[in-house]
Amino acid sequence: MVLVWGVSLCCSLTAPLPPDAHPIEPPAIFARWWAMTEGCSGRTGALAAVRWYRAPGSSVPIDGVQAAGYWSSRYNRIVLPEEMVDNGLVVRHEMLHALARNDTHSRADFLDACASVVDCRGGCVDDGGPWNAPQRDYLVLPPDSLDIASEARVLPPESDGQRWVTLLVTVRNSRDRAMVVKAPGDPAAPPTFAFDIRGPTGGISVADVARDSSTLFFRPHETKSRLFEFRVSSELTRYHVPTGQLLVRGAYARRWAAWDTVLVSP
Numbered sequence: 001m002v003l004v005w006g007v008s009l010c011c012s013l014t015a016p017l018p019p020d021a022h023p024i025e026p027p028a029i030f031a032r033w034w035a036m037t038e039g040c041s042g043r044t045g046a047l048a049a050v051r052w053y054r055a056p057g058s059s060v061p062i063d064g065v066q067a068a069g070y071w072s073s074r075y076n077r078i079v080l081p082e083e084m085v086d087n088g089l090v091v092r093h094e095m096l097h098a099l100a101r102n103d104t105h106s107r108a109d110f111l112d113a114c115a116s117v118v119d120c121r122g123g124c125v126d127d128g129g130p131w132n133a134p135q136r137d138y139l140v141l142p143p144d145s146l147d148i149a150s151e152a153r154v155l156p157p158e159s160d161g162q163r164w165v166t167l168l169v170t171v172r173n174s175r176d177r178a179m180v181v182k183a184p185g186d187p188a189a190p191p192t193f194a195f196d197i198r199g200p201t202g203g204i205s206v207a208d209v210a211r212d213s214s215t216l217f218f219r220p221h222e223t224k225s226r227l228f229e230f231r232v233s234s235e236l237t238r239y240h241v242p243t244g245q246l247l248v249r250g251a252y253a254r255r256w257a258a259w260d261t262v263l264v265s266p
């Protein structure tokens, strides 16, 4: 349904299209993202049944607030602001609504099964209800108690010519005991998964913050992961990388994996 950055809200099943929204053919990468969302949720559905619209800007108005995107159940319609079309986490959030045919945000879907591939913040986290640790006998340990790795890949070109680079960051609790990570920084917004990219035109580093305590809790031998995705473009942004040689690495709770080098051909 509605995904808003830093704002809690709910919902409209019949929201009118913004006047400046227009229909689009989904980019080829959306088929990959749809399959990822089917895979994590255990649901199946027809991507071709979803109608896609794009509106200018970084957010779309719905019920008087600005949203990062929304799915309308009545029309099986997803409206994305232009700046979110390359944001896999936001697009898959809306895909998950379309697959579940449900405009609410269940913890099981959004914060558990699909946590590594869909965004969930603000009202999405609130909808999930309070989280309780699945067991009480856990250790509280610093991030260097975890095994952290990251792997960058240049994907084969999509059928529409788009090219994408991914960075998969994995973090594993190798202990036989459950643990909670004592993350550094702001206790109200502890840093979790992050990436760092250095390229010919400069560098960028962005860190997620914990959605709630479930992000910091690891069952014995549990691995969590986060996929960062970048469309090959002319510039380096949070969702784009330029061609050339890139140094890429991932982190969890400010503990960094080794650098990877990838070469993105012109």
Ligand SMILES: [Zn+2]
Residues within 6 Å of the ligand: 001, 002, 003, 093, 097, 103, 105, 124
């Ligand atoms: Zn939503």
